Amino acid sequence: MLILGLILFGMLVGALAQLILGKGRKGIDWTMAIVAGLVGSFVGGLLASLLAGDGLELRPSGIIGSIVGAVIVTAVWRLARGRSAA
Structure with missing residues (x-):
């Protein structure tokens, strides 16, 4: 049960990080949300x-540190993905 709670918490924090950075046209990428969270x-x-x-x-x-970290991870992930596509 604890593992499911951690995954759910990570998913919510990662989704919030995507919303803070702007989710783009595609919506929330849930795989990235879980990993980033x-x-x-x-x-x-x-x-x-x-x-x-x-x-x-x-x-x-905690919650605030997780959100800040997820924003950083999401920004780096998007930057790396953007460079590899170019």
């Missing part, structure tokens, strides 16, 4: 540990 949580935790002076600790973060 889950990976974004750890990216947000890494940023929080760097800002707190704890060094490079990779840990899951």
Whole structure:
């Protein structure tokens, strides 16, 4: 049950990140939403540990850190996908 909750949380955070960045014409890419939400949580935790002076600790973060991390992951994903298509 915990795993399903984590996946659902990642999906919602990833979808919110896509809405923040502008979802484009196609709508929300749910695969990217799940991956960006889950990976974004750890990216947000890494940023929080760097800002707190704890060094490079990779840990899951809270809601705000997850959203910030998911926005970063989604932006990098779109940038990389745009360059490979060109």
